[in-house]
Amino acid sequence: MITADNGEPLHVLDLPQLYMKPSSQDLLKVLEILTVQPKTFGSVARDVVKPSFQSAEVSRYLTSIISSSLAWFDSDELREVVWDAAAARLSERAGRTAMPALSRVFNIPTSSGEEFALTLHEPSLTADNLGMKTWVSSYLLSRRLHSLFDSVPELVLSDHTSNNTVMEKPSIRALELGSGTGLVGLSFAILGGAAASIYLTDLPAIVPNLAHNVTLNSDILLKSNAEVNTGVLDWSVVPQPAPTKEERYTVILAADPLYSPDHPKWLVQTVETWLSRGLDARVVVELPLRDAYLPQVREFRQRMEDIGLAIVEEGKESGYDDWEGADGGSVEVHCWWSVWGWSEQL
Ligand SMILES: C[S@@+](CC[C@H](N)C(=O)[O-])C[C@H]1O[C@@H](n2cnc3c(N)ncnc32)[C@H](O)[C@@H]1O
Structure with a gap:
């Protein structure tokens, strides 16, 4: 008795109760249904729809399974499997920082309107390793990358979905700073195909x-x-000797790279070190506009202008991060994206 036709949240009393000594198969079936799907920042329509339960009660139900001896099961092996599944469901409900390692699938559009899917592994999080998870601004930037390929003439590359020209040698060398789980860079690679x-x-x-x-x-x-x-590329380290003309990159990408007072300075000095000096050089950045980091965003903008870069294109957009807000819902994040080129070349 685990479905509701009217879409109302179910009560845990609708689940197999331990005093009735349910079989391991019945418990595993329910524990599978109670899986919390990792969010992919995509539209709700793409998410798997499952019966919903009154969440406070579910944690109590899971705890009761973990603390039960499950004495009516035939083997210790079956007990372990059920305890492990209940523990996993409990940690999924403890918030993103307590979640176990997970994989997510992200759908990224091409300019032809098709989409390709990237699967990214995210280890369980620790407070100081923010690059272990995929952040919403990288999802938004990845989804708009195809328009960058359309709007920057030097970036009109072969489209892998239509078997267009395959160049022998990549013509665009790109660098991603603070890639984290790699969503932006991998999206760029697939959109660029053989030409990048x-x-x-x-x-x-x-x-x-x-x-x-x-x-x-x-x-x-x-x-x-x-x-x-x-x-490895650490923004705080200035390479000696400086990179040669050939070693520099035509495109530099970064999503959500500013969250400490040193970051604007380090990031811009890294851009200055590695960006090629040509007409086609571009820096593409997407930054969440979180109140606490607005001074860093302003400083980043000023420092980019100070080294001679100017905005070619910019805009604002919103997405939903996977941190839960006070009401248990997704948190809306406003982001600013910008494309920069050398000002004397614009
Ligand atoms: C908030 S995460 C964003 C990750 C990814 N771009 C995304 O949006 O999903 C910031 C990233 O910057 C990296 N980072 C922080 N300081 C850095 C430094 N000094 N040099 C290189 N990367 C750094 C972190 O390790 C992390 O991967």
């Missing part, structure tokens, strides 16, 4: 999962003839 190469970078603790996510998506990357590499 991208280097996804982050701090040492983040790069192993980033590299893992490249491997997870190797089929679609291979199909797109995309060239993707990963490595």
Whole structure:
């Protein structure tokens, strides 16, 4: 008795009660239904619709399973499986920071209106490793990347979905700063296909999962003839000697990179170090406009202008992060996206 036709939340008393000694199959079936789906920042229509339960009661129900001896089961193995599933459901309800490792699928549009899917692994979070999760501004930026390919003439590249021109050597060298789980950089690689190469970078603790996510998506990357590499690039370190003209990048991408007072300075000095000086050079950034970090956003803008960059295109948009608000719903995040080029070249 676990479905409601009228869409009303079900009560835990509709679930198999332990005093009735339910079978392990019945309990596992219910525990599967109680799985909390990881959010993908996408439209609600794409999410799997499952019966909803009154949530406060569910945690109590799960705890009762974990603390039960399940003495009527035939084997310790079955008990372990049920306890593990109940513990997993409980931690999924404890908020994103307490959630176990998870994988999410993100759907990214191409300019032809089709979409491709990227699967990203996110290890369980620790407070100081923000790059272990995918942030909403990277989702918004990935979804608008195809329009960048359309609007910047130098970026009109082969479209992997229509088997257009396949170039022998990548003509666009791109760099992503603070890639995290890699959503923006991987989207860029697939949209760029054989005509682009991208280097996804982050701090040492983040790069192993980033590299893992490249491997997870190797089929679609291979199909797109995309060239993707990963490595460490710490914005606080100024490379000596400075990169040569050939080592610089035509496109630099960054999503949600500002959350400490040092970040605007470090990020802009990294842009200045690595951005090529040509007419086609572009920096593409998407920043969430969180109140606490607005001074960093202003400082970033000023520092970009101070080194001679100017905005080519900009806009605002909103998305929903997967942190829960006080009411248990998703939190709306307002973001600012901007595309920059050298001002004397505009
Ligand atoms: C809020 S996360 C955003 C991750 C990803 N771009 C996204 O939007 O999902 C910020 C990222 O910047 C990286 N980061 C912070 N300081 C850095 C530094 N000094 N050098 C390189 N990366 C840094 C973090 O490790 C993290 O991956």
